[in-house]
Amino acid sequence: xxxxxxxxxxxxxxxxxxxxxxxxxxxxxxxxxxxxxxxxxxxxxxxxxxxxxxxxxxxxxxxxxxxxxxxxxxxxxxxxxxxxxxxxxxxxxxxxxxxxxxxxxxxxxxxxxxxxxxxxxxxxxxxxxxxxxxxxxxxxxxxxxxxxxxxxxxxxxxxxxxxxxxxxxxxxxxxxxxxxxxxxxxxxxxxxxxxxxxxxxxxxxxxxxxxxxxxxxxxxxxxxxxxxxxxxxxxxxxxxxxxxxxxxxxxxxxxxxxxxxxxxxxxxxxxxxxxxxxxxxxxxxxxxxxxxxxxxxxxxxxxxxxxxxxxxxxxxxxxxxxxxxxxxxxxxxxxxxxxxxxxxxxxxxxxxxxxxxxxxxxxxxxxxxxxxxxxxxxxxxxxxxxxxxxxxxxxxxxxxxxxxxxxxxxxxxxxxxxxxxxxxxxxxxxxxxxxxxxxxxxxxxxxxxxxxxxxxxxxxxxxxxxxxxxxxxxxxxxxxxxxxxxxxxxxxxxxxxxxxxxxxxxxxxxxxxxxxxxxxxxxxxxxxxxxxxxxxxxxxxxxxxxxxxxxxxxxxxxxxxxxxxxxxxxxxxxxxxxxxxxxxxxxxxxxxxxxxxxxxxxxxxxxxxxxxxxxxxxxxxxxxxxxxxxxxxxxxxxxxxxxxxxxxxxxxxxxxxxxxxxxxxxxxxxxxxxxxxxxxxxxxxxxxxxxxxxxxxxxxxxxxxxxx
Numbered sequence: 001x002x003x004x005x006x007x008x009x010x011x012x013x014x015x016x017x018x019x020x021x022x023x024x025x026x027x028x029x030x031x032x033x034x035x036x037x038x039x040x041x042x043x044x045x046x047x048x049x050x051x052x053x054x055x056x057x058x059x060x061x062x063x064x065x066x067x068x069x070x071x072x073x074x075x076x077x078x079x080x081x082x083x084x085x086x087x088x089x090x091x092x093x094x095x096x097x098x099x100x101x102x103x104x105x106x107x108x109x110x111x112x113x114x115x116x117x118x119x120x121x122x123x124x125x126x127x128x129x130x131x132x133x134x135x136x137x138x139x140x141x142x143x144x145x146x147x148x149x150x151x152x153x154x155x156x157x158x159x160x161x162x163x164x165x166x167x168x169x170x171x172x173x174x175x176x177x178x179x180x181x182x183x184x185x186x187x188x189x190x191x192x193x194x195x196x197x198x199x200x201x202x203x204x205x206x207x208x209x210x211x212x213x214x215x216x217x218x219x220x221x222x223x224x225x226x227x228x229x230x231x232x233x234x235x236x237x238x239x240x241x242x243x244x245x246x247x248x249x250x251x252x253x254x255x256x257x258x259x260x261x262x263x264x265x266x267x268x269x270x271x272x273x274x275x276x277x278x279x280x281x282x283x284x285x286x287x288x289x290x291x292x293x294x295x296x297x298x299x300x301x302x303x304x305x306x307x308x309x310x311x312x313x314x315x316x317x318x319x320x321x322x323x324x325x326x327x328x329x330x331x332x333x334x335x336x337x338x339x340x341x342x343x344x345x346x347x348x349x350x351x352x353x354x355x356x357x358x359x360x361x362x363x364x365x366x367x368x369x370x371x372x373x374x375x376x377x378x379x380x381x382x383x384x385x386x387x388x389x390x391x392x393x394x395x396x397x398x399x400x401x402x403x404x405x406x407x408x409x410x411x412x413x414x415x416x417x418x419x420x421x422x423x424x425x426x427x428x429x430x431x432x433x434x435x436x437x438x439x440x441x442x443x444x445x446x447x448x449x450x451x452x453x454x455x456x457x458x459x460x461x462x463x464x465x466x467x468x469x470x471x472x473x474x475x476x477x478x479x480x481x482x483x484x485x486x487x488x489x490x491x492x493x494x495x496x497x498x499x500x501x502x503x504x505x506x507x508x509x510x511x512x513x514x515x516x517x518x519x520x521x522x523x524x525x526x527x528x529x530x531x532x533x534x535x536x537x538x539x540x541x542x543x544x545x546x547x548x549x550x551x552x553x554x555x556x557x558x559x560x561x562x563x564x565x566x567x568x569x570x571x572x573x574x575x576x577x578x579x580x581x582x583x584x585x586x587x588x589x590x591x592x593x594x595x596x597x598x599x600x601x602x603x604x605x606x607x608x609x610x611x612x613x614x615x616x617x618x619x620x621x622x623x624x625x626x627x628x629x630x631x632x633x634x635x636x637x638x639x640x641x642x643x644x645x646x647x648x649x650x651x652x653x654x655x656x657x658x659x660x661x662x663x664x665x666x667x668x669x670x671x672x673x674x675x676x677x678x679x680x681x682x683x684x685x686x687x688x689x690x691x692x693x694x695x696x697x698x699x700x701x702x703x704x705x706x707x708x
Contacts, residue, residue: 002243003152003209004121004355010150011119020115020146023107026351027125028311033392033424034126035103037312039079046348047316050080064109070646074102074608096128096425097648098610100135104145104648116147122355124153127429135648137201141681143645211241221246231267244356248283284360291336298327301370303337307352307361308374308400309381315349317381324380325373375403394420395433398440408444411437415456422459427467434460454480454492461499470503477503494523494532498539505543514543531572534563538576545583554583574603574612581619594623611651614643618655625662634662653679657694669702676702 011022023042027034040046043060045053054076061072076082078099107116118136120129136145212220217239221232239245253259260267292299305321306313322329334350337343344351352358365371379400382393395417401410418433437456446452457480464473477499484493501516517540524532537560545553557579564572577600584593597619604612621636637659644652656679663672676695683691 005244006209007119007121007150007152011117014117014148020117021107021111022117022119024119024121025129026312027120027122027129034120034129035099035132036079036081039075039103039106041347043075043079044347045079046346048080050076050082053080066109071102071105074098075106077608078102095611095647095649096131097135098646100132101143101646101648103132104136104143107147108145111146116145118147118149120149120151122153123151127426128424131426134201137204138685139648140202141685142678212243213241217241217243217246221250244354245283281356281360281363284354284357285364287340287342288361288364291340291342295330298322299330299333300364301325301327301374302329302333304361304365304370305374305377307358307365308371308378308403310396311355311358312346312351313349317378318349320381320384321377325377372404375400376406379404379406392417392420398436402440407440408446411440411444411446411452414440415452415459418456418459422463422466427463431460431463431467434463448483449487451487451489451492454484454489457483458492458495458499461496465499465502465506468506470506473499474503490523490527491529491532494520494527494529494536497523498532498536501536501539501543505539510543510547514540514547517543530563531567531569534560534569534572534576536560537563538572538579541579545579550583550587554580557583570603570607571609574600574607574609577603578612578615578619581616585619585622590623590626594620597623610643610647611649614640614647614649614651614655617643618658621655621658625658630662630666634659637662650682653682653691657691657698660698664698664702664705667705669706672702673699 011024014020015022023038025034025038043057045056048056054073057076057079058069058072061075066072107118118133120126120133123129123133133149133151136147136149211217214236217236218232220243221235221239222229235246235249239249250259288300288303292303302318302322305325306318309317309321319329334343337350338345342353342357344353352361365374379397382397382400385393394413398410398412398414398417401407401413414433414437418430418437421427421430421433434456438453441450441453441456457476461473461476461480464470464476477496480496481493481500484490484496497516498520501513501520504510504513504516517536521533521536521540524530524536537556541553541556541560544556557576561573561576561580564576577596581593581596581600584590584596597616601613601616601620604610604616617636617640621633621640624630624633624636637655640655641652641659644650644655656675660672660675660679663669663675676698680692680695683695
């Protein structure tokens, strides 16, 4: 309908008149971070490994006057994918808000005093970008960004029509059913809901870009394109309000030189008049046919393989896929695409000029029975890198295997892709991929005793808990537990019961949670899974601590800590030390709490876990306040707030309450009131009633002391 062209025009004018800096984030179906690709292009890191990326970004940031090495290190980790790799190795989920805050700071620095225009195209394919946009908008009160955010997304009818076009004339046993199912879940389960909720945010406005009306399309064709009435009428009927159809059709005639002036406007020379195409796909593919006319079939096949690789084509991947297909990648094909204005050059590759052009090429391959073999070639190109690469390569590899009809071999890369999504914090997408993995298990005729059923369902349950969907998490955990008992998967049964314990704890069912953690502990011990034992011990300690059994909680955490130390699990060590510090604080042992918090802080620094660091700094600030060291306390609180804000976490508000208490102790009530108002605004937006309650209690104390 022209939404991308309209947004492109706005971005171009924004840049032309010097209004500000433009960032364009493009997305594709089937994985990969649009934000990462945008930053990779901007920072010139295409084709670089992790070490080279770190060096390039470090030098770039230093030239821009960025003195904090954390900024360059974090950006390099995000761009290279090392953030996800480290999270996966350590077993903890990377918080996407840390990356969002990092990118926000980078954009603001790059823009300087200029405005920003952030253009997100086809955002329905990316839960990450949707979350980033929401992050920016929801935090405008505390961290204002001078930006106009332009988002394009396809509505349900257009989205469904595209999927239908992709699958017309599909081959038997194609990937259609699974891709339709997964795509629909991502679209309506994530994107549609979140896109609709954008309208509830301050300053948001939704603009529907539909087909042009009869008057407008007539004016475009007759006046702007200067066509004769007879030819214009025929084009109008075929265009059906689609401006892109009319513009591309006439543009094609201009490029071919078949237009000639007539008495009432341009007409097409009789000897060159083709049958008018019925739709935009025919318009696009007419240009493709002209490009490959008189050339060997490998030209068209190479272009089709590029379309199967994605909207953005990596030169190396394309070359490898063509080699796997048994054809050469024509050197002059890219030149021909450029002459026809069918491509856009990118660092390390190129992109199709329009998503519908790519869809037209895909349709041609499917209608002629080449879909499966092209997917096989793409899978072969990705196979050698998927084990070590991040950024959705495993997911793409799995999808291509499905397209090739190789369901059994698609299972492992799809599951790996789901884990990558989980560790990146893209929980909805991770959930959808576990569902596709399960479908691959079914279509691949995996036996009921295949342990991968348990792995997939445990990841789904873990994701459900993170999403707060406790009823579904409970059902999934029971399912794993039943199957584990049947097939003797002792570790999986222990993990499933532990997930049930987490659910019960979240629901406040402490007695049930205690029983489940104890049961899981016994199962882990019986299975010889020591790290599972440690996790149960820490979980059980939290439950008994909530019930006031502090000495018992301390004993449990110490046992868990010893195991984590034996296996050198920094995340588990840090969490255990933090739990012990909380117990020490409640027991009034400030010196012990100080020692434990300092040790935990060092663990979280090693991990690069900003939220863990911020939590420890807040605890150390409490210790200093209880010792009467006001200056040290305030310094630690401010450092904690900085860490929370750098991580993009709203938990900085809890520290604001502690800062307010310091001001109250010093009778600086106006300053305390300002801090409490700031915290209340965020607590209210997040719906944290307990935090708001604390704010109101402190405000009551201020009022009482002022009138004492």
